[in-house]
Each structure stands twice: as structure tokens, then as C-alpha cells.
Amino acid sequence: MMETAQPISVGSTDGVLGAHTASMSSKPTTIKGTGTPDGREPRFALPDSTPRSSKTTIVVGGVRIYFYGIEEALAASSSSPHKPEVAVLLLAHNRTRTYRVTEGIAHEVLNRYRNDSRPKKMGLIAVTMDMRNHGEREISPESNLTWSGGNEQHAMDLLSLIDGGVHDFKLVMDYLPMYLPQFSRLHNIMGGVSLGGHVAWRMAALASPGQVAAYVMVVGCPNLTSLLLGRLGIKGSEFAGGPVDETRLDRISYDELEPLLSSQQRQRWPRALADHVGAADKYAAEEFPRDVPMLLCNGIVDELVPARYTAAWAERRKQDTQGTQPIELNIQDNTGHSCTKEMVARIASWLGDLYEAK
Template sequence: MRTFDYDSNYCSKKTINIGGINVYVYNTESLSEYIANYNKTIEGPHEGHEKFLQLPLNVLYFIHYRGGSYMNTEAFGYRTLQYIHENKGDTKVPAIFVTFDLRNHGERTLDEERNKSWSSGNETHGLDMVSAIEGNIADIKLIMDYLPAYLNLEAQLNDKAKNILETKLEYRNFLSGYSLGGHTVIRFAAKFPELVRTINTVVGCPDLSSLLITRLRKISLNDSAYDKKWFYHEYNELNLTDEEKQKYPEHFHNYLKQQDIDVFEHFKFAKIPMYACFGTEDSLTPPKLSKAWVEIYENTNEYSESFFQKSIGHECTEEMLKGYASWIIKFL
């Protein structure tokens, strides 16, 4: 995966330890300036000022890929924020961005072997990947719950804002992730749709059952097996060898397929706009597995878009970054 060049002096960076996770938060100085300006606008008699105002704040989360670290998404975040400012100019609502090392990655690494694939000799690849995704979802939820308290922006509101107008801060969360991060973002939005304003998935997949089964069985992309939704199949219909059954246990399939059914049948498509990116030559996470879900999304949510970049494999490209940054501007 590519790491983008960026200017680390473009905005501030601070580290907040939340529940034992080093969370990296960028551009927080814009929030203090925003609240200070708000305090000034409400000076004088309170007649005419809106009461019970929700004062919005934009928080962009960037979730990295398997084998990466927060430094990869830090680069993506800097570039995205800079692109937004260059193309939208001063925004009425400021944007900060957040990233962190996923479980068993970066400074949180316990066993690098668990991040490898079946083809690289990791016999528990499927279990390791999906359990890590669920752990990452829990970590994102933890950070979303506690970041407002650590930032403590309410302390910067003046007495009039708090006691007369009863102003409340509204954190609007925008999730972006690629590869493992893309899988994670989809499942986070499926589980906590009320916490998500938009999602961006780069070479991510909503159908992990089919992804893992076709990967395990080393099925050719031209095989009709790629047209099946394997989460609708019982374990004995997977036609696994005894060796494959050790790598993909029955209990795991029954657990995972229910998640995939929920993603396909109960996802809040209409509520959460999505910008999805794929490489047409991606053999690790083939876009063929995601096409039906993306079509459902775009037919349900008029604000959603997909970008299939030709001659690109399992990669996050400059074109994908700029496409997402230009798309998200309309929601900030």
C-alpha cells in the first residue's frame, strides 16, 4: 500500500491516550478558534439568538490496512484535509481528523504472524482478520465515546452559550478506511449507523464470507463460484477439504455469515452516503465480490458514488484520495 507524501507542518498533531490506545488527533486548534468566534457572535442581548443550538464539529476517521500503521492513514489524512481546504476554502464548520494503530499493528503489535494470510503460512488467517475487525470496531466506538470528553470543548463555551442558549456540541463522524480498514468501516456503519455521517471504503469488501471462502479455495476469478453469495450457504455446501475445514471452522462460518446477511439485508443504505473505491485488477479483494452491494447502495442512496480505477490492483491511489476528498466536501 502506498504512503502519500505530506507536509507535517500543515496542521497540529496531538496524542491522546484513550483506554490504553494512543489516538492521534489533528487540527484541533481550528476547534478552539471556531468556538471563540461563536462566543463572539452571541455577545449582546440574547433575543434573536437560536436557543438549544447544536454546534456541529466534523471529525474524519482514517482506518489503515492490514500490515500498516497509523502513519499510513496520517499521510492520507493530511493530504485529504489540505485538499479540502484548497478546494473549499474556509469552511463554516472546521474539520479535524483522527487515526490510530489497529489491534496487533504498529506499537500495538503482539504477533506479526497473525497479520499474515493463509498463503503466507498463517493457518488462522480468517479468524485473525475477522476478530481483529470486531476489535477495531469496538476501539472506534470507544474513541468516539470518549474523544469529546478529552477535548473538553464545552469548557471553552461562555456562560451565555451554556446557560442561556444551552448550546450543545454535535460531533459528526466521517469514516474512511482501506483494505482491512475498509472492511472495518462497513461493519462499523452496519452496527452503529446513528454514529456515522458518511463512509469511504477503499478496496474494502462487505461480503467477508465469500472473500475468505474464495481466497481459501484459491478459486479463479472466472469461476462461477465468484457469482455466489456464500453466506447464504450451509457449511456442508462449501465443499471444503478436511484441510480447509481446519482453517475455516463450521462455527466461524455460521457466525460470519450472519454478519454478512445483516450487511446485505439490514444496512442503512439510505441513511449513510458512501464513496467506494476499487482497483479493477485487484486479485486480493476482487471488486466482483462487492459489485452487487455497491449497486444496491447507489440505487438506494442518491448521494453515493463508486470509483473503479482501471489497471489498478489492491491499492489506494492519488486518484482515489482526490476523488474522496472532492466528494466529501459537500457534506462538511
């Protein structure tokens, strides 16, 4: 079950990360999942009954970029003598998958958005691509493995994928106005799942002011230092200076960290990498835009990317902005590291909230 609470409550929990949110809607909402035999909500799978939107392939910067819903967005505004504005949902997929995952999400979100009875300010299209070293761009399957999978360079391989993904989607956003002259203005929404969610979190540091109108992060993490040190087994209670907040390990210097690291851990988490990642984490914690709407979705039993990192970020941001930033945090019951059908449905309805003509 994924529940939403009153707008004034960002990331509130019941002590164990309950399923609570800060919502842009005025009324509480309850979204129920179906569950699987083990109690976990299944990953989203595009139903056969969902109409497929039009698909257009454009090569941008030597990479195939896939667009969905352009024909429908233009048809919906054909009676106007002016070029229409359009919202653009950019979707980055998860590690070890391909653009087909986010293609499915795009079809479902677009169908729900178009069939939402509320009048909209503008239409919606979606954009995705194969992430670096994935799909048709894959050149080293081993580099996509984790430490437990035998890849000792997991941290730098993962983080360079994230940085590369940010640059790829930034390039697409920069060039979209040239490739889509049919529209008078593009309103970019940067979204992603898992690896793609990390990309969305990092985009704010690279995007031009005002270039991204909203963010959608599904099972992503705002603090990759904390995430990866947690995977290495580093505990906040182990530091010589006393316990530290495990959701902000980027604030710990490498000199403080190094005595806790074994030889293998130092190879897996070298100083140069720690400095690079820590700077990006600090930006996400302190400089992430405070006036941009955000939809954050996590699973309460996600062991790969625990929800506590996102919940802590949202709670700090609530206090920092006195609750004025439009953030919605959903932590779904019975859900691990998955983008569920309930999350996909909420993305569509949230975008409907965002672009409803009132």
C-alpha cells in the same frame, strides 16, 4: 484513470468492471492517475509540500489515539461566540502497516479540505490509531500473515482483528464528546483502507443509530465470506444445487459448502467461523443504513480484494433503494490493492461536497 458517471448510475459496468460510479455531484468528473512502469497506479505517499496539520495524542481506553487539525478547526471558528460543530474523519489503516499510513492520508485530506474555496458548514479533523496487533500494539507478527504466508489461522486472525477494530473505533466515537468538549457536536465519518475498509463496513452493525454520518471504504469488502472462500478457491459453479452468486456466498449453508471443502479447507474455514462471519455479512447486505452517504473506492485489477464484491453490493443497493441512497462508487483503472493519490484527493473533495454550505 478514475472516472465518475451520472448520479443515477450506481456501480454500472461495461462487463469487466469498468471505472464507473454513482456520484453525488451533478457533473461527470474524470480523475487521471500517473501510473507506474507496470501500469499500476502507485500507493499514496504524502508529498513533502503538503502542510502538516496540528497533531494531538490522547489516551482513550488505554490506547494512544492521534488527532489531527483540532487547532486549525478551532482557529477557523474563533470569531463565533458559540462552540463550533466539527466533522470527524476516523481512519483505520491497512494490515501489516501502522497509523503512520492513515496519518499521511489525514494530513492530505485536511489540507485539501481547508484550501477548498467552497464555504463549509463546519471544519474537519481526523482521528487514527494503531490497529490491534499492529505498530506499538503488535504482539504476534505471525498472526498478521495470510494462508500463503504460512498462517493456517489467517481467517480467524483477520476477522478477529476486524471485529476488534470495530469495537476500538466505536469506543473512540462514544468517548469523543468527553475528550473534545471544545466542540458542540461531532459528525463522525468512518473510513479505512483495506483491513480498515473492512472495519468501516462492519461499523454500521455496532454503531448507535445516527452515530456515523458517512462512510469511506477504500479497497474494503462488504462480504468477507465471499472474499475468504474465494481465496480458498471455492467457485460458485461447484455447488451441487447449481451455480450460486459468488458475491453472496454467505447465503450458502455450511452443510452445502462442506462437501466442497478439503480437510485443510475445513480447518481454515470451520463451521463456527462461517456462522459468525455470515451473520455480519448478511447485516451488511440487508441492514446497512440506507440513508447514509458512502464513498467506495476500489482498484480494477485488485486481486487481494476484488472490486466485484463492492460493485455487486452497490448495484443491489441501487435497486433496493431505487437509487435514493447517496452512494459513490469509484473503480480506478490500472490500480491493484492500493489507496492512490486520486482516491485520497476524491475523499477530500467528497467531504467538501458533503459539508459545503449552500
